[in-house]
Amino acid sequence: MSQREFRLYDTLTRSVKPLVLAEPGHLRFYSCGPTVYSYAHIGNFRTFLTADLVVRTAQALGWRVSYVSNITDVGHLTSDDQDGGEDRMEKGLKSKEGEAFVNVWDLADYYADCFKEDWARLNLRRPLVWPRATQHMREQILAVEHLIERGNAYETPTGVYFSVASFPEYGKLSGNKDRENLFQAVRNVVQDDNKREPADFALWKKDDKHLMQWYSPWGWGFPGWHIECSVMAMQYLGETIDLHAGGEDLVFPHHECEVAQSECLTGKPFANHWIHTRFLQVDGAKMSKSLGNFFTVRDLVEGKGVDPLALRYALISVPYGKPLNFTMQTLRDATKNLERYRECERLAILALDRPDGADTIGAELDALFDATLDAMCDDLNTSVALAKALEGTGVVFRESASMGAASARSALRFLARIGDLLGFLVPRGDGPVETAAVAAFEDEPPALVIEMSERRLEAKRVKDFALADRLRLEIEEAGWEVRDTPEGPQFKRRMVPL
């Protein structure tokens, strides 16, 4: 369909290079998802949005996409670790919010459901599967057995460990190649004297006291953190995948360890291309609960009345490879732009009823869509993509007064394509974002507001403008804005001051 190359920065080779598919036209893509011990925050979602934009761009190129995004529901602790490490799921259960759950399984299910809800709110594409670690225990145990058979892993009194020395390429992804540095880097984590090398990491932890445990050839216990992704990626996508994604923190140790395990299991490259999303900051600092700058999607949407699609727009406004400093101003800017698209769409829909006329904007809009897609293919340059897409609204607005139905159809087609590619526009009447929060921005105002509006219209008719203005203020106090248009009053939910 398209001759375009999809270029992405590759962590492994530290360069921007075209995404090469093992099977032409079919992208096999694995993205590391969250651990469901609490609500996912907007930083998590920045990473998932990167994956979403990869999927959308690939689809715009006409590729078939096999997209897998896991859910980690085993609470790996300070993982490779000593017994003092605290399990995150367990910690979640002991926390204040955790009191509501009967056990860690219940907790995991709850947070996984919330995660999917937030996923839908931000209009992320659903993956082919959402595999969960607990549902692939057998495969993980088999993988560990194979690694022992191949001499890449060994059993100790506390578990089964991967021998880093058995895989000379260990460190190729993160650059942690230097032995001394590597030992230095892991010095605090690894305090198991039975390990052959400090950098060796756990494939299986023996623990018959753990809240989540399974029976294995090594007795009761639970799997190491890294093995689940190796196993699930290979199960759903094959031994070599085209692209693997995650947050920048996962480069080491998680992805480094995935590479080691997977390549020792198959003797083949695990992933041909790796992308990592930079962390999001809030008000210039790392997001943390203690700084009070920690946001979840639901905090913003339910708590502050933020339009989830505006949140999406804000979160993709800076390319994934650069840090994004999220502020309320970011959100305001995004909201403003999104409103512009919605107004643009409204005018185009109105123009649909006019005579056809000549399509005066179709070609220009097609070119702008191409420019937008080009930007996305250039290492997901969302800043440029957003700029090009927004130019399209200007084209439509300039024509809007004289626009015939033919042009209107082109405008709507453009908006639909941009919506597909960037995901912040949802086709009317369509339901991928099936939440009340989104609906709230499109629904009718309450009867009281309608009634005030009618009184205001009457006041305007009799030219009692003082009364009309007073009524407008009252409507605003009720949380709505009125705009007078040739088609009658338009209502818009008043933006919550951020």
Add this chain to the structure above:
RNA sequence: GGCGUCGUACCCAAGUGGUUAAGGGAAGGGUCUGCAAAACCCUCAUUCAGCGGUUCGAAUCCGCUCGACGCCUCCA
């Protein structure tokens, strides 16, 4: 200690060797409007943290200085 990123207007931000330094937000002026809102038009960096260097030519390459930040530890 190791690895890495960034510093462009009031704010966000593109641009990484060569026409007038994208775009958005905010701000100011104008058109339109009973007034607004939306939309449209105009204005808004001789300059890219600072200092040197390379080059015919640098925001873009090199060096130093200053400043901000991330990872290496559970983390997206």
